[in-house]
Amino acid sequence: MISRVAGALVRAFLVAFMLATPALILPGTPADTGQVVALVAIFAAILTFAEYAAAYPCLFEFRDAPPFNRVRFGVLFVIVGALSLVVRGTTDPDTFSTLLTLVGSVLGEAMSFRFGPLDLVVLMLPATAPDAQLALVTAAFGLAATVGLLSLALFFLLIRFSRWPLGEGTFNVWVNLPTFDPTGGRDVVRRLEWDGRINIALGLVLPFLMPAVVSAAAGVFGGLSLGHPQTLVWAVAAWVFLPTSLFMRGMAMRRIAAIIAEKRRSATPLNAGVVSA
Template sequence: MIFRLTSAVVRAILVVLLIATPSMLLPGVTSDATQIVALIAIFGAALTIFEYASAYPGLVEFRDAPPFNRIRFISLFASVFLLTVIARGQIVPTVITDFVTAVGALIGYVLDFPYSPVRLMVLMLPDDTPIQDQLTVRTAAGMSYLISLLSLVVFLMVLRVQRWPSRSGSFNVWVNLPTFDPTAGGDVVARLERDARFNVALGFLLPFLIPAVIKSASDLFGSVTLQNSQTMIWTVTAWAFLPASLFMRGIALGKVADMIARKRRQSYSASEEKPSCQPV
C-alpha cells in the first residue's frame, strides 16, 4: 500500500511538471495564465493519485502493464519541453535554444513536402500569418512529429525485446482495459482485433485530418492563430501525440488479442491431451 501510494505521488509530481513546463520556462507569462495552469496541474495530479493509488480500475488504460504509459509520457514530456525551448528561443535566444531550433528547423524542412502532415499544419494557418510565425510552426511541427515517430519505434522495440505483455506477468484485462467490456457480446479476440485495426487506421489519418478540420472550422468560427507560445506548444504537441498514442493503443490491443488467442490454443491443447477416465 505504501509503495503504491508513493508511486502515485511520484507520478502526480511528474504530471504537474509536465503541465507547468511551458509556464515555468517561457518569459512574460501573465498571472491569469499561471493560475489556469496551476488549476489544471492540481486537477491532473489529483486524478493521477486517485488512479494509481487505487487497486481498482479507473480511466487509465494499461495501468499495470509497463512500459506502455511510460513511453507515452516520456514522448509527451519531450515534445512539450523541446517545443517550449523553441518558443523561448524566439524571445530569449541562447546556445541551447538556437541548437534545438536549428535541429527542429532542419527536420521541419525535410518533412515539409506536398501533402505531408507538416505541410498541412503550416497551411492551416491564416494567409496573413507572418513568415516568421510560419517557420516557427513548421519547426515545432517537425520536431514534435519526429518525437512521435521515435516513440513508436521505441515501443515496437520494447514489444519485440520484452515480449509484452506476457513477459511482465499476468495481464488483468479488467484493470488494464477498464473501458473494454468482455461481456458486451461477440468474441473477445475478434473485438480486440477490430478495435486494434480501428485505432491504427485512425492514428494514421489524424495528422492529415486535424489540420483539415481546423482549417474548415476556421471558416465558421474565425481563423486559428498560433502566435501565442503556449497555444502553439499544446496544439502542435496534441497534433503529433494523439495519432502516435492511437497507433500504440492499436498495437497493444493487437498484442493482447494475440495473447488471449494463444492462451486459448494452449488450453484447448491441454484439454485434448488429457487422458479421459474410462469405466472399468
C-alpha cells in the same frame, strides 16, 4: 498499499509539472494564464493520483503493464519541453534552443511534402503570417514528429523482442483495460483486433484530419492563433501526441489479442480475465 500510494504521488507530481512546463519556461506568461495552467495541473494531478492509488482504475488503461504509460508520458513531456525551449529561443535565444531550432527546421523540411500534415497546417496560417512564424511552425513540427516516430519505433521493438505485457507473469484485462468489457459482444480476440485496427487507422489519419477539422471549425468558433507561444506549444504537441498515442494503443491491443489467441491454441485457460505467462 504504501508503495502504490507513493508511486501515485510521484506520478501526480510529474503530470502537474509537465502541464506547467510551458508556463515555467516561456517568458512573459500572463497571470491569468498561469492561474488557468495551475488549475488544470492540479486537476490532472488529482485524477492521476486517484487512478494510480485505487485498487482498480476507472479510466487509465495499461496501469499495471509498464512501460506503456511511461512511454506515452515521456513522449509528451519531451515534446512539450523541447517545443517550449524552441519558442523561448525566438525571444531569449541560447545555445541549446538554437540547436533544437536548427535540428527541428532540418527535420521539418525533410518531412514536408505536398498536402502533408505540415503543409495543411501552413495553409491554416494567415496569408500575412511572417516567415519567422512559418519557420517556427516547421521547426516545432519537425521536432515533435521525430519524437513521436522514435517512440513508436521504441514501442514496436518492445513488443517485438520482449514479453510485454506479461513482464510480471500475468495480464489482468479488467485492471489494465477498465473501459473494455471482455464478456460482452463478439469474441474478445476479434474485438481486440478490431479495436487495434481502428486505433492504428486513426493514428495514421489524424495528423491529416486535425488541421482540416480546425480550419472547418474556425468559421464557427474563431481561428486558432499559433502566434501565441503556449498555444503553439500545446497545439503542435496535441497534433503529434494524439496520433502517436492512438497508434501505440492499436499496437498494444493487437498484441494482447495475439497473446490470447496463442494461449487458446496451446489450451492454456483464461481465468477471470487473467492471461498468464
